[in-house]
Amino acid sequence: MTDIYPENAMYQSTLLIGEYLMDEATHKAPAIDALLTSITGKNRQGVVKFKRCMTCDGTANEFTDELSKLEYTISGMCQTCQDKFFNGGE
Numbered sequence: 346m347t348d349i350y351p352e353n354a355m356y357q358s359t360l361l362i363g364e365y366l367m368d369e370a371t372h373k374a375p376a377i378d379a380l381l382t383s384i385t386g387k388n389r390q391g392v393v394k395f396k397r398c399m400t401c402d403g404t405a406n407e408f409t410d411e412l413s414k415l416e417y418t419i420s421g422m423c424q425t426c427q428d429k430f431f432n433g434g435e
């Protein structure tokens with residue numbers, strides 16, 4: 346029979362699903378991404394993938410808390426830019 350899956354087929358698809366779910370965590374409605382891209386001229390998903398900041402182009406791999414990390418997956422702003430943004434521009 347040729348329709349019996351090799352043992353690693355299951356393993357492979359589990360990896361794919363895991364990758365998909367991890368990726369999905371940073372996904373948003375395409376319309377919002379398009380809007381962000383049009384405002385910033387950058388692709389948020391691409392920027393976040395490479396741990397860069399949407400706003401200052403710096404690296405964004407250190408955050409003070411979980412909320413800031415989550416914010417980064419949404420806005421793509423590094424800790425410094427988040428601090429500036431949420432503290433009223435100073």
Ligand SMILES: [Zn+2]
Binds near residue numbers: 398423426
């Ligand atoms: Zn920044």
